[in-house]
Each structure stands twice: as structure tokens, then as C-alpha cells.
Amino acid sequence: MRAVMLEGKGDFIEWRNAARTLLLERRSPQEIDWRCRDDAAGDLFGPAPETVPLAGVAPQATLTVPQAFLSLAEAVICHSDPARFQLLYRVLFRLQEERALLEIRSDVDIAQLHAMEKSVRRDCHKMTAFVRFKEIEGTLPRRRFLAWFEPDHHIVARAAPFFQRRFTDMDWIIATPKGTAAWDGANLTTSTEPADNPMLTDDTDALWRTYFANIFNPARLKVKMMQTEMPKKYWKNLPEAQLIPGMIASAEASVVAMAERAARDAPLFHERLQAAARAVPDVPSPPAGTLEEARAAARTCTRCALHCKATQTVFGEGPADARMMIVGEQPGDQEDLAGRPFVGPAGKLFDTVAGEVGLNRTQAYVTNAVKHFKYEPRGKRRIHQKPNMGEVQHCKWWLKLELDLVKPKLVVAMGATALAALTDSRQKLSDLRGQVLSFGERQSLLVTVHPSYLLRIPDADRRMEEMSRFRTDLATAATF
Structure with a gap:
């Protein structure tokens, strides 16, 4: 039996050099007694192993080791189990004959290797978190x-x-x-020298407790899951953990209290904005039969459920006698907050291309087929959702009113939703794109894509091609 003594404190190079020498000497795993210096020092009653100095390695000697094994070994060597050295060497020895060994996840040694690697990875994650x-x-x-x-x-x-x-x-x-x-x-x-706990406290301890108390949701409490993510062994060094037992004990009462005061809670920000938008200002009512009257009426629109989550109605804007009307799909996040159409990324792209072909946006009436922002909340973000045909039909009343009041000579439908709202056509947008069609009484319709479509094209060449076609469509509108 050959004894190999290591410091055993996570130094991969230390183990690698020893294992390389032993492997070149063709020492089988059964011949090696791997020891940690600290473990050996604490074994007062066990026999002292005979530590044999490792022989030098010839410069020309080489070994082939899979990169996947090295990555695993660098993690597993940090494990605290003394058996890790023997396990690693046993797998390394077997790899010389069993080249596909690492792919056999059911193998006992490989399974244990991955279990140790996972434990080390989890310990690193907990350190970064706690x-x-x-x-x-x-x-x-x-x-x-x-x-x-x-x-x-x-x-x-x-x-x-x-x-x-x-x-x-x-x-x-x-x-x-x-x-x-x-x-x-x-x-x-x-x-690698062990340190003593300094037992420090400071003002940030109170901040951690305040933060934790405010993010704790008793209605979603799952004690076992919480202890999985924040094991009890870490609590003694976390200032906020002092609150956990009391929070768990009072969770049920807190949920009841939350339910009782829910009706008295302040409304969400968009509801407050909606209430302000619906408030009747102390100013004369706009003239009947004008865009101003329609815009004022649209502020309190409840024709579909989209008004419940949107910040406000985003009505069209532009000259009341504009010769061109540009119709998009629906307001986006920035439009919803600003209350104006086409001010987000798609609107900026439209303005850029329109300017290149001589189309002056200020001389056109710009609006959307749907007047409220439809979205799905994801964390702090609001992700655009396409309106369904029912929502388009409910909002079509406002779009028709805008058409009747403005009486444009040319209507530009940008996107499939705008086309459907204007014509009830089931034809594909691609079949009509770029064409000037008859529309209403002495009006024309030009069909093109929505600028947001161009922003979502991942391939650069295809995006440039589609951008060129969009520029041509707007040029056609500008010269109509």
C-alpha cells in the first residue's frame, strides 16, 4: 500500500500532480491510500501511514484525459469528503481503458462524481447568495x-x-x-488557513431585516421550499433570518388581515391614472362632431376589457383635415404611458424611414386599430400581446369615427391587425402589400407591414431586404 498525503483544501494542482505520477507508474487504485493532512493529524489511535515521496515524471511522458473529467475534478476536489481523492483517481484510472466512461451516468463512480460536483456547485451558489x-x-x-x-x-x-x-x-x-x-x-x-468569526454587526443588519420583512408574502409561504433555498444552517449568520420563525408563526393571521384590508388598499398606478383621465375637467366641452369631442369621449371607453389594465386610452393625433391616415395595431408600452401613438421604438423607426422618403408625419393623422395597450406582465416588464379579433371589433367603432371625421384620401394600413380592422378582409397581408386599393368613397388604401415586424427580424440580410420594401411602400404613400 502506498500512502499519499495531501493538504486536501481544494488545491486541484496538488492532487493532479500526485495522480499523474501514480498513473504513469501504473499504480492501481487499490494500491493507494489517500490521506488529508488534517484528517491524519486527528487520527490519534490509527496507524501512521508510510508516506512515500512521489517519483519524478519523465518529460516525455504524457497522458490523455478528457476535458470533461478535468472540469468535474476541479469542482470535486473542493468537496470535504476525504473519499474524493480515491474516487477521482479510480475514475481517472478507469478512463485509460474505458474512454466513454463519463457518458455512463448510471455507473456508481460517475454518479457519485456528479453528486459531489453538484454539492460543491450548490455550496458556491449559497455563498454568493448569503x-x-x-x-x-x-x-x-x-x-x-x-x-x-x-x-x-x-x-x-x-x-x-x-x-x-x-x-x-x-x-x-x-x-x-x-x-x-x-x-x-x-x-x-x-x-486556506481557518479564520475565526469576528461577530460583527452594523447598521445594514437593520436594512436587511426591513427589506426581508417587506418582500415576505405570507400567502405564498411554503416552509419546506424556503428551507431548501435557505437552509437553517445559514440562518445564524443572516440578520434577516431572525425574523423567519415569527413570520412563519404569524403567516396565517397575516393572510387573513391582508384579505380584510384588500378592499381599502390604494388602487394601482394605472387605475389612479385612469381615474384622473376620466375626471371631467372644468373647461368648456369640445364642439360636437369634432376630433376633440371624440378624443374626450374615448378617454372613458370601456367597450372591451383592455381598459382594465391599460394606463389610458391612446387616441389618434394629427390634422383634422389630413389627406393621409396611418393606422397601426395598438399602442405599446411607451405609447401607453405617454398617451400618444407611435412614440416607441416602432414609431421612431417609422419616423426615420418616412423622413427618408419625404413623408411628413406631422401632416398625416396617425392612429391605431386598438386604442388600449394589451400586455402580459413579466416581473417589472410589460410584454406586448396581439389583440384578438373580438377586441379589434370592439374598437372598430372609434376607428370608423376617425375615418368619418378626418376623411383622408389615402389610408395606410400597417400590419395585419390594421388591415383586418379596416376591411374585414381575410386576404393575407403579403398578397396585398405595396398595392394601392380602392377603399370607401373616393378613398384609397395602401397595405404594408408594421415597423415592429422589422425590429423583430433576426437575420440582418433579410431585415435589410424588408426595410427596403418598407421604404418603397412609404415612398408610394408619399407620392400618392
């Missing part, structure tokens, strides 16, 4: 911070680059029982 820096006094021009964390494995050196990238503008030290990492603005240093 480190809490506290400011300490210093004489340097940069602020200094200290954090204490208790990892399960030897991951300090592995996780330190994340903190260097994230907190590069301050000096910090992360102390753990398994080593220390420090950043001074120029150098990132790590040590």
Missing part, C-alpha cells in the same frame, strides 16, 4: 468590508473571483472556517 458584508474602519481611501461565511466545502478560492467581479470598487475580506479571500482593488488573494 455572504453579508459589514463595513469596518480603515485609513485607506477606499471603504473596507468584512464578511463571515461557513461553507460545507473548500470553495473559498473557487468562489472568490465572483466577489472580485461583483465588488471590485471596494476592499473586502471574506473569512470562513475553511480559508479566507481578500481583495484590495488590485490583487485577489486567498488562504
